[in-house]
Amino acid sequence: xxxxxxxxxxxxxxxxxxxxxxxxxxxxxxxxxxxxxxxxxxxxxxxxxxxxxxxxxxxxxxxxxxxxxxxxxxxxxxxxxxxxxxxxxxxxxxxxxxxxxxxxxxxxxxxxxxxxxxxxxxxxxx
Amino acid sequence: xxxxxxxxxxxxxxxxxxxxxxxxxxxxxxxxxxxxxxxxxxxxxxxxxxxxxxxxxxxxxxxxxxxxxxxxxxxxxxxxxxxxxxxxxxxxxxxxxxxxxxxxxxxxxxxxxxxxxxxxxxxxxxxxxxxxxxxxxxxxxxxxxxxxxxxxxxxxxxxxxxxxxxxxxxxxxxxxxxxxxxxxxxxxxxxxxxxxxxxxxxxxxxxxxxxxxxxxxxxxxxxxxxxxxxxxxxxxxxxxxxxxxxxxxxxxxxxxxxxxxxxxxxxxxxxxxxxxxxxxxxxxxxxxxxxxxxxxxxxxxxxxxxxxxxxxxxxxxxxxxxxxxxxxxxxxxxxxxxxxxxxxxxxxxxxxxxxxxxxxxxxxxxxxxxxxxxxxxxxxxxxxxxxxxxxxxxxxxxxxxxxxxxxxxxxxxxxxxxxxxxxxxxxxxxxxxxxxxxxxxxxxxxxxxxxxxxxxxxxxxxxxxxxxxxxxxxxxxxxxxxxxxxxxxxxxxxxxxxxxxxxxxxxxxxxxxxxxxxxxxxxxxxxxxxxxxxxxxxxxxxxxxxxxxxxxxxxxxxxxxxxxxxxxxxxxxxxxxxxxxxxxxx
Numbered sequence: 166x167x168x169x170x171x172x173x174x175x176x177x178x179x180x181x182x183x184x185x186x187x188x189x190x191x192x193x194x195x196x197x198x199x200x201x202x203x204x205x206x207x208x209x210x211x212x213x214x215x216x217x218x219x220x221x222x223x224x225x226x227x228x229x230x231x232x233x234x235x236x237x238x239x240x241x242x243x244x245x246x247x248x249x250x251x252x253x254x255x256x257x258x259x260x261x262x263x264x265x266x267x268x269x270x271x272x273x274x275x276x277x278x279x280x281x282x283x284x285x286x287x288x289x290x291x
Numbered sequence: 292x293x294x295x296x297x298x299x300x301x302x303x304x305x306x307x308x309x310x311x312x313x314x315x316x317x318x319x320x321x322x323x324x325x326x327x328x329x330x331x332x333x334x335x336x337x338x339x340x341x342x343x344x345x346x347x348x349x350x351x352x353x354x355x356x357x358x359x360x361x362x363x364x365x366x367x368x369x370x371x372x373x374x375x376x377x378x379x380x381x382x383x384x385x386x387x388x389x390x391x392x393x394x395x396x397x398x399x400x401x402x403x404x405x406x407x408x409x410x411x412x413x414x415x416x417x418x419x420x421x422x423x424x425x426x427x428x429x430x431x432x433x434x435x436x437x438x439x440x441x442x443x444x445x446x447x448x449x450x451x452x453x454x455x456x457x458x459x460x461x462x463x464x465x466x467x468x469x470x471x472x473x474x475x476x477x478x479x480x481x482x483x484x485x486x487x488x489x490x491x492x493x494x495x496x497x498x499x500x501x502x503x504x505x506x507x508x509x510x511x512x513x514x515x516x517x518x519x520x521x522x523x524x525x526x527x528x529x530x531x532x533x534x535x536x537x538x539x540x541x542x543x544x545x546x547x548x549x550x551x552x553x554x555x556x557x558x559x560x561x562x563x564x565x566x567x568x569x570x571x572x573x574x575x576x577x578x579x580x581x582x583x584x585x586x587x588x589x590x591x592x593x594x595x596x597x598x599x600x601x602x603x604x605x606x607x608x609x610x611x612x613x614x615x616x617x618x619x620x621x622x623x624x625x626x627x628x629x630x631x632x633x634x635x636x637x638x639x640x641x642x643x644x645x646x647x648x649x650x651x652x653x654x655x656x657x658x659x660x661x662x663x664x665x666x667x668x669x670x671x672x673x674x675x676x677x678x679x680x681x682x683x684x685x686x687x688x689x690x691x692x693x694x695x696x697x698x699x700x701x702x703x704x705x706x707x708x709x710x711x712x713x714x715x716x717x718x719x720x721x722x723x724x725x726x727x728x729x730x731x732x733x734x735x736x737x738x739x740x741x742x743x744x745x746x747x748x749x750x751x752x753x754x755x756x757x758x759x760x761x762x763x764x765x766x767x768x769x770x771x772x773x774x775x776x777x778x779x780x781x782x783x784x785x786x787x788x789x790x791x792x793x794x795x796x797x798x799x800x801x802x803x804x805x806x807x808x809x810x811x812x813x814x815x816x817x818x819x820x821x822x823x824x825x826x827x828x829x830x831x832x833x834x835x836x837x838x839x840x841x842x843x844x845x846x847x848x849x850x851x852x853x854x855x856x857x858x859x860x861x862x863x864x865x866x867x868x869x870x871x872x873x874x875x876x877x
Binding site: 188272 | 364367368371372373374375376377378379380382383386388389407411
């Protein structure tokens with residue numbers, strides 16, 4: 166079963182996104198409410214996720230910073246990261262794309278297609 | 292002999308008197324001069340201060356732009372964040388992912404869900420429009436095929452059309468290889484899907500929506516023809532305004548944001564094209580027209596919605612004359628940001644030299660490739676060392692070749708105090724001015740005063756053309772010449788002339804086909820026309836040749852001088868009527 170880690174500082178968005186992925190794709194979801202928390206969760210050998218869905222704007226370490234930190238940790242550097250952002254301006258999109266993330270998804274997402282968007286971005290066939 | 296001393300005394304008195312008058316005159320002249328010097332000094336000081344202010348303002352504005360960008364980005368983010376939770380929760384509930392709910396609750400969930408979607412579209416559209424109009428969404432131009440884009444749009448919208456019981460068809464009346472143009476394909480797709488989505492929304496079930504592509508040497512024309520309820524004549528233009536829907540209930544019923552067509556127009560205008568709506572000839576439905584130039588210019592300069600650009604096709608070349616380089620730099624920078632090209636002159640003498648150079652250049656270049664570059668307007672300071680603004684103005688207006696260039700005075704003197712001889716300037720802006728005032732006045736002058744007229748002569752005989760044109764140049768009219776049908780079409784697309792003189796027989800076609808083409812162009816269909824033919828024209832033929840005010844002349848019976856007189860009369864009539872035909876605003 167696919168394991169996905171959702172990192173977002175908004176409780177409601179974490180919950181809705183988790184519900185959406187569980188209900189539509191049946192994936193196993195874990196969540197974290199900050200970048201630092203997310204890194205700890207991802208590095209936990211027992212619960213290493215197949216992919217990470219991460220908010221961009223978070224207090225403390227934001228999404229891009231967290232992503233760069235993750236790349237320094239060999240155990241989790243290979244996990245594909247998808248950024249989830251409410252910023253739709255072209256300049257932001259280009260900045261995110263330049264980071265080397267696996268993809269950028271936009272808020273507000275459609276809860277019924279979020280799972281297939283993630284699968285598409287990561288090339289998951291199942 | 293007693294007379295002598297009294298004469299001497301008288302003479303002495305007289306000379307004292309004259310000397311007194313002279314001294315009085317001198318001192319009044321001195322006072323005048325002093326006053327003028329003071330005025331000049333004052334003006335110089337204010338100009339310098341103004342230049343400084345403007346420099347600070349420019350710096351401030353770029354700071355403000357950054358702040359505005361950040362603000363929009365933040366607001367967008369702040370609105371999207373709660374909407375993400377709402378959309379997610381409602382979406383999962385109304386799709387039954389969290390178990391079944393009863394019918395009434397289901398209906399309420401549907402209402403909440405569709406309106407959430409609408410709110411999201413609205414936020415996206417507002418941001419989109421804002422970004423485009425502030426010039427922060429520059430076009431990514433590349434070579435595109437209009438057919439491919441239309442095909443893609445039709446395919447994308449096919450399921451939506453099917454759902455509404457309507458059919459989409461695509462008709463290409465132009466050769467496939469002739470419909471390439473420079474465009475931002477994503478933006479054009481946005482326009483096409485928007486037009487199709489509108490057409491589907493307002494079309495009855497069972498009807499057909501037709502997308503048609505036409506082309507001519509310089510532009511591409513795309514039409515979306517529907518059989519829907521139509522747009523009332525008084526709303527044809529208003530539908531392109533923000534939040535203007537034909538019925539106020541359309542927003543909620545049809546799920547639109549009221550910004551779709553405003554975005555379409557903004558995109559098309561950015562591409563240097565035009566978009567407008569027209570009722571169908573048969574009385575049912577509407578046709579949305581999109582006209583795009585094949586060589587679209589990459590205009591990423593934002594146009595201020597307050598100030599319309601003077602023409603659809605380009606903002607023009609402005610000669611800025613001020614002896615203070617600081618002011619010239621500021622004015623030039625402001626105008627450039629609004630798409631004008633700038634020439635600078637530091638004195639009246641320089642203005643005269645430049646203007647004459649350009650008058651000659653325009654004529655020579657016009658003979659060669661038709662892209663006659665002429666000065667659209669002059670911004671003129673009044674107090675300058677050497678030749679003053681007044682003298683410069685007078686010189687310009689006295690010379691036929693330059694008398695037609697509109698002049699806007701930039702002066703510390705308020706326009707209400709303008710001396711009598713300032714009547715020949717077309718506009719006036721008092722210093723210190725703000726940017727909007729300057730642009731508004733310049734725009735007004737350019738729109739209302741296009742000189743004594745641009746005339747296009749379509750005549751295959753070079754000798755005859757030269758004879759006719761020579762007369763116009765002396766009369767201060769800007770004449771242009773095309774010797775073939777194709778050239779004539781090119782010239783018309785470069786810029787609508789004020790009047791067309793047309794010879795019926797041309798090497799690559801006849802005058803009839805040109806008139807037929809002109810009739811299909813919204814900006815040219817009301818063009819005043821003089822038809823000039825070597826043979827008799829029948830009544831039936833005349834009917835086919837009429838555009839705007841149309842006159843017919845027989846080559847055998849009239850002399851070039853008479854043509855000139857008639858043409859000048861027509862141009863004059865044209866300029867005294869101030870109403871702008873609706874088509875020109877499209």
